[in-house]
Amino acid sequence: MKEKAVVLLSGGLDSSTVLAYAIERGFECTGLTFNYGQRHARENNSARAISSRYGIELKDARINLSEFIKSSLTGYGSVEHRDIESIEESLPNTYVPARNIIMISIAAGLLQTIGGNTIFIGANALDYSGYPDCRPEFFNAMEKAINTGTGSVGSNQIRISVPLQYLRKSEIIKMGMKMGVPYELTWSCYEGNEEACGMCDSCQLRLRGFMEAGVPDPIKYSKYPEFYKK
């Protein structure tokens, strides 16, 4: 019998690659996506498209975080546009306080319900926006908290697997291309327009990744950052 896992699936490039990785590793995956009052539901649509492509079940957690947790991603102010160089230097206004903490907590509850031991998350400690809940030390501390809090000991211990943790975006893309991840279905932009904006942290990190990987990004952008050469 396959080992069960919960995969946090935003519908973005990273989490979609992680899903493909977990399936390749033989896990029976349940996707978990979050609707927390983001600026737009576009990434939720991508999560649905990706999970349907892979034939996995997708659970949709809906939570009204935007009513009391402030971030430009939950509708307070607008998404900052910064130079690619400054992205890793300071915490952007797209930071949603405690978001990964909350998502992993809910994943732990779902995991106990389905009877699995692994939570996969597409976080990345290199090409990322500087969020504290993407750092390796956070995942270690959180793993301990959920094991203590769910009383999971011995062979029932829960593991938070962060396979992309030490990969650059270009390496993630190369890995995903090998596994045939349908990147045309993914959505990374913080804005929810028809085409990706090309200017938010997430778009710039993604475009730099594709550029460095030497493959074209299959999604459409309305604008390209200065550094980008097709």
Place this chain on the structure above:
Amino acid sequence: MKEKAVVLLSGGLDSSTVLAYAIERGFECTGLTFNYGQRHARENNSARAISSRYGIELKDARINLSEFIKSSLTGYGSVEHRDIESIEESLPNTYVPARNIIMISIAAGLLQTIGGNTIFIGANALDYSGYPDCRPEFFNAMEKAINTGTGSVGSNQIRISVPLQYLRKSEIIKMGMKMGVPYELTWSCYEGNEEACGMCDSCQLRLRGFMEAGVPDPIKYSKYPEFYKK
């Protein structure tokens, strides 16, 4: 300026006592209550009544946990009735996997939004139902996880305060009576009927507490457990 805190407020006896305690200690409190698809919304009403009595702001987190996290409290099966002696011996079917983990995570996000350092929670490691996320080692691990995950260091560190942790239910009640906690507004029963059932874990622990404290419980019960003597 008063230090800000988030108080997890279910509307039950414990969390209401903790709110009174936090206010007495000089904190400017924001209540946080959860609607996660419980069997009934009665405790939410109590949380509103208590916070309105104390004149604090109450945030209402709504999350569809019942759609994918199974527990008799989220509508799967019925609430077990057990002898008071066996309540602390095994995990009951009212256990909602990862519930406190989830609630504390969301409280951490709210805390970062309002700019406070303390989360108060009414958990209790003596007269409780054996939930693993009520144990002291869980709160220690969780405190570390949220500090790492929110990047809170030095004087900004978040503290999870569990003032009732080592008190028996009767001691909590005595403490609350001294502070004038309006116990008539609180609701502890797992069922959502007009009167408390008197038979679920929560009712029995509450009734034993009032009996041992030597004061009458101001709420109405439809039935009393055998051990109870008014």
